[in-house]
Amino acid sequence: MLYMHDLWVNWFEGEENGYNVCRFHEWRKEDGIELIDQIPLLKVQDDLFHYIENDLQELPIAMLQDIQRKTYMKKNQERHTIEYAAVITNGTDVLVFDTLGYTSPVKKSRLIPRQERLALEMVQGKRAEHYTIEENIRKEHHILSLDPDKMSGLTRRERQLKQLLMMALDQLKHSDHPEEIRYWLTEWDPVQYPSIKSLSTEQAWSRLYEETCHGWTKLHEELCGKMVKGQPFFETIWQGENDKVSQHMKSQN
Incomplete structure (x- = not known):
């Protein structure tokens, strides 16, 4: 498994639409930027990437098992284990998620450009992991969740x-x-x-x-x-x- 180290993340919590998980150029001074010590990097297929980016549904069980307790964050010089978190990419775009111990991507973040480029370079030429989405309910957009x-x-x-x-x-x-x-x-x-x-x-x-x-x-x-x-x-x-x-x-x- 691939790992990334010393990642800066800006968590957006409970966002089901990828357009609200802001790119680096839209980060603000008052945003709570955090540092991830170590986190798995997965290359996934397009449909799974967009499913995670634009929804809050259950993640594939096999994926959760692969990444379980493999992410570490440092707070006050102490290393804390994160239950389920990963950097995912489809080869063209990159996203980070943390489930807060649940089984859906509750928190999401983009990466700073340099680390985004590194993630894309690390998976270049590698085959995407195949994870089955258990139940893909078609997402409906509405007035409070615009297309x-x-x-x-x-x-x-x-x-x-x-x-x-x-x-x-x-x-x-x-x-x-x-x-x-x-x-x-x-x-x-x-x-x-x-x-x-x-x-x-x-x-x-x-x-x-x-x-x-x-x-x-x-x-x-x-x-x-x-x-x-x-x-x-x-x-x-x-x-x-x-x-x-x-x-x-x-x-x-």
Whole structure:
């Protein structure tokens, strides 16, 4: 078995979509970067790589057995054993996971570019391990777990705010004030106000979702900011993302 040593990781916990496991260029100063002392490296087939990258389902039993207690982390000069963790690659991309002792990839991370290149070099010319996925349930994307195409090309901040907007839209759909849906659609597209008046609640919500779930623009940001106002949980997320931008701007000056 191949092993990698002294790896820097930036764990993203509970992320079922690979687009939320940020690449190195999107890591932030406040992220909790950790050092892995030793970890197995596996070359796997494309389907298994994407299954682990984009889901939180059970990992193959044979794979878990192969990597069990073979990862070590150092904390305060003490070496700790990790139950199930590995670096995986399909020969073109690289991902690290840790199950936290469970049997699904609860924590995921990318690698820094130099270590990513090393992982790819180490498996070059080697055959991919064949692990059988016990039960591959087809993943369904929905408003709170958008299809990767709808997040393509967005920055970390834009993805976070887009997820926040989708959470606000989902809440709006199930609220006790359906008349608000037409109001927010008008905020989004004031020119269409005459036709919006004649839409049913379901039609108005569908149009609002369909028109906002693609891309990210200043209009998206403005709508998101207005919709989360007065909702403490949503406002905390909104404020957090904007504070990070302010801190970044200050550090650049």
